[in-house]
Amino acid sequence: MSPRDTDSTNTEDHAALALRLGRAARAASLVLATTPTERKNAALLRLAALIEDAGPQLAEANARDLEYGAASGLSAAMLDRLRLTPGRVAAMAEGVRQVAALPDPVGEELESFDRPNGLRIRKVRVPIGVIGVVYESRPNVTVDCAALCLKAGNASILRGGKEAFHSNSTLAAIIARALRETGLPEACVQLMPTTDRAALLALLQRDDFVHCLIPRGGEGLIRFVAENSRIPVIKHYKGVCSVYVDQAADAAMAEAIIVNAKTQRPSVCNAAEKLLVHRDIAREMLPRLARALVDRGVELRGDAATLAVLSESSVPCIPASEADWETEYVDLVLAVRVVDSLEDAVDFINTHGSAHSDAIVTSDAEAARRFQLHVDSATVFWNASTRFNDGFEFGFGAEIGISTDRLHARGPVGLKELCSYKYLIRGEGQVRG
Incomplete structure (x- = not known):
């Protein structure tokens, strides 16, 4: 035996x-x-x-x-x-x-x-x-x-x-x-x-x-x-990672980052699971981001504001449940939420995230500074995909894992x-x- x-x-x-x-x-x-x-x-x-x-x-x-x-x-x-x-x-x-x-x-x-x-x-x-x-x-x-x-x-x-x-x-x-x-x-x-x-x-x-x-x-x-x-x-228990698209974001950059963060390898812990979009640009930018994701096989689950915006552009999206905001899908599924401000995005991430990898897309350096200062995660990106949270990508040569703990080791x-x-x-x- x-x-x-x-x-x-x-x-x-x-x-x-x-x-x-x-x-x-x-x-x-x-x-x-x-x-x-x-x-x-x-x-x-x-x-x-x-x-x-x-x-x-x-x-x-x-x-x-x-x-x-x-x-x-x-x-x-x-x-x-x-x-x-x-x-x-x-x-x-x-x-x-x-x-x-x-x-x-x-x-x-x-x-x-x-x-x-x-x-x-x-x-x-x-x-x-x-x-x-x-x-x-x-x-x-x-x-x-x-x-x-x-x-x-x-x-x-x-x-x-x-x-x-x-x-x-x-x-x-x-x-x-x-x-x-x-x-x-x-x-x-x-x-x-x-x-x-x-x-x-x-x-x-x-x-x-x-x-x-x-x-x-x-x-x-x-x-x-x-x-x-x-x-x-x-340790880290899971990777509930978010990408926040700020009101000062470049649309092409935002699309490239969220598509890469979600679809390049959806089964890993640093893949994006949530997309947050500032309300001031949601009507203009959200349909473009959503279409790019759906075209790559991603199922979208949105809040009421997201559903309203995407219904006008015929991009498929189903209603998100409360559980969706804290779920690590490790699959081609993404929860989408419209937020009123950068502060709302930070509060969402600190409440529902897993302190793993989170990103802001913006051309506003002050907004990026505030986001990186206040988001309580092991790795916080500005204008880059969450998929870079990796020991090899950081130049460490290799890693044994990623930590979201506060003591001794954090990150790769x-x-x-x-x-x-x-x-x-x-x-x-x-x-x-």
Whole structure:
């Protein structure tokens, strides 16, 4: 019987597993924290080569997962996310090489200063320690997260979904080999050998060994982790992102931005879900924006003012419910609302949004300043698509996720966000009186 099929209720076994993984990861993290950049990069480059060499092995493991997924009734979209094509395997290897090429954040001096008593204080970037990553579906996440955590000097404990168990297990074995061959502890990266949720629950209690958790997946998974964890969690629950078209907006720019934000990839967390249009330009501009969206297959759901404007231009739009203003569709559906002012737009976003990615389209610099100042989101755009909220697009090279939290990390979580810091103080015999 596959570990993904077990439904054990033996809590002692789960507790023992969590303890073993946590203890090994903590020991490995202390080694990794002081490992030179060259050795970490050597492990990553070896991993990339091994992934390329393991094409047939990965194909066999992935075929077993696809067979299981089809038998379990996974949708075509989910099966596609699960599938490891030769191109995707090559992309995984290239992604690891890109991480190896990134600057090492560990040891970077953030600031330094002298105290009047002669103490010299330095603030330097250090690894967080042990990071647990809980995710679903895509096997490439196993490699992405392992590579990013490793480069930032962190040991990682990975827990993938049951639908990708064989693919993830094969990739974990390849990672272990790369670590072993380059002289690093294999426990720098560990995959939980079961997808039993009770085992995950046991891991979520190990705040004595695991320092941070990052859940990646649907809102249900993320809430389960956040609500059951004793360990700090870096997360976002959903992406209810809005584009506000101000009265001073350029029509062509507004059209290009909202079409891109909604349709370029509608299933991702930084896709636009709401369109807000200033009342003074609604009659003139809203039909153009709506037509461009409908022509690309978007279903519009509008408030009374939107319905009235669009009925005059014969653009299809159905009435929005109250639930629509807070729904993340991850589909070609968009809720549209006419607002009386910039302040109304800000209030709508802060009330109904998810503090993820929001944008204003305007040629009025003062309006943009006020919008960016008052919208309480991790990323606020002026005249750009919300789809740019991404670690690669920010120049971080890669990311492990996007955070809407207020503490430690906010926005794309790249290598620097996978670090903490500590103070190094040098004295000359000072004692405190």
